[in-house]
Amino acid sequence: AQKVTQAQTEISVVEKEDVTLDCVYETRDTTYYLFWYKQPPSGELVFLIRRNSFDEQNEISGRYSWNFQKSTSSFNFTITASQVVDSAVYFCALSVHFGNEKLTFGTGTRLTIIP
Amino acid sequence: DVKVTQSSRYLVKRTGEKVFLECVQDMDHENMFWYRQDPGLGLRLIYFSYDVKMKEKGDIPEGYSVSREKKERFSLILESASTNQTSMYLCASSPNPGQGAGAEAFFGQGTRLTVV
Numbered sequence: 260a261q262k263v264t265q266a267q268t269e270i271s272v273v274e275k276e277d278v279t280l281d282c283v284y285e286t287r288d289t290t291y292y293l294f295w296y297k298q299p300p301s302g303e304l305v306f307l308i309r310r311n312s313f314d315e316q317n318e319i320s321g322r323y324s325w326n327f328q329k330s331t332s333s334f335n336f337t338i339t340a341s342q343v344v345d346s347a348v349y350f351c352a353l354s355v356h357f358g359n360e361k362l363t364f365g366t367g368t369r370l371t372i373i374p
Numbered sequence: 375d376v377k378v379t380q381s382s383r384y385l386v387k388r389t390g391e392k393v394f395l396e397c398v399q400d401m402d403h404e405n406m407f408w409y410r411q412d413p414g415l416g417l418r419l420i421y422f423s424y425d426v427k428m429k430e431k432g433d434i435p436e437g438y439s440v441s442r443e444k445k446e447r448f449s450l451i452l453e454s455a456s457t458n459q460t461s462m463y464l465c466a467s468s469p470n471p472g473q474g475a476g477a478e479a480f481f482g483q484g485t486r487l488t489v490v
Contacts, residue, residue: 268414292476302383304464304481311476350416359424360405360468360477361432366416 261286261353265365272341273373280336280368282351288312290356293327293334298348298367310334338370346372377401380465380482387489393452395485397465404470406448407479408432408440411462420463423448424470455489462486 262285272278284293295307308318310327318325322339338345348369352362381396399406405424409417409432419432421440429440437459441449448467452459463486468479 263416265416294478296481302462302484304466304479306478306480309476309478352417354476356476359422359430360470360479361407361419361422362417362466362479363419364409364417366414 261355261363263351263353263363263365265351265368267368269369269371271371271373274343275340277337277339278341278370280349280370282334282336282365284332284334284353286353286355288355292354294352294362295325295336296350296352298350304350341372343372343374346370378465378467378480378482380485382485383483385485385487387455387487389456389489391455393455393487395450395463395487397448397482398446399467399480400446401467402445403467405468406442407466408448408450409464409466410434411464411484417464420450457489460487460489
């Protein structure tokens with residue numbers, strides 16, 4: 260069985276600060292995929308990134324960056340120079356090969372950016 | 375743009391009622407999913423379908439059933455609504471790229487169901 264842990268339930272930072280959201284996962288599968296989704300107040304989950312288990316390269320997209328470390332089973336997400344529009348609930352998720360694309364989600368981290 | 379549309383944003387139903395939540399996607403995706411979102415529990419999979427008329431139970435199927443008669447539509451049915459089914463329900467769809475390639479899922483806006 261798969262498990263995703265997001266230990267941070269809520270985080271508040273002042274605008275322009277950097278913030279890192281933690282994600283730790285568990286799976287016995289050797290081929291798996293990790294995701295981050297953003298859920299703004301409107302409710303619809305928005306896909307941010309996907310990583311497969313064979314690609315440990317960190318990725319940067321504008322103010323967003325992701326650090327994937329298989330050695331610690333972590334897939335952390337950093338927002339640089341945070342903005343009020345970043346306020347949302349962020350979910351980390353995992354799917355496994357031959358898993359019919361089912362996602363196992365963490366419990367989410369509510370991020371509040373204070374103007 | 376991929377669109378997943380859920381028929382209602384808000385629903386209020388009475389205990390014991392039979393409730394239908396409808397979801398339609400317009401991208402010809404093979405896979406469709408129903409998740410339930412509760413504070414502190416994240417999203418939990420209720421049922422999913424990987425083809426028309428095919429369905430499998432997720433992690434919390436008790437009290438629910440599903441129907442997929444057409445590829446684009448996936449319905450969640452609460453046979454006899456109870457107060458512990460008050461929750462946010464999210465529908466999602468994803469393609470089947472073959473051999474499980476970690477496809478991105480697209481989500482609807484959710485239906486907030488209150489059972490009184």
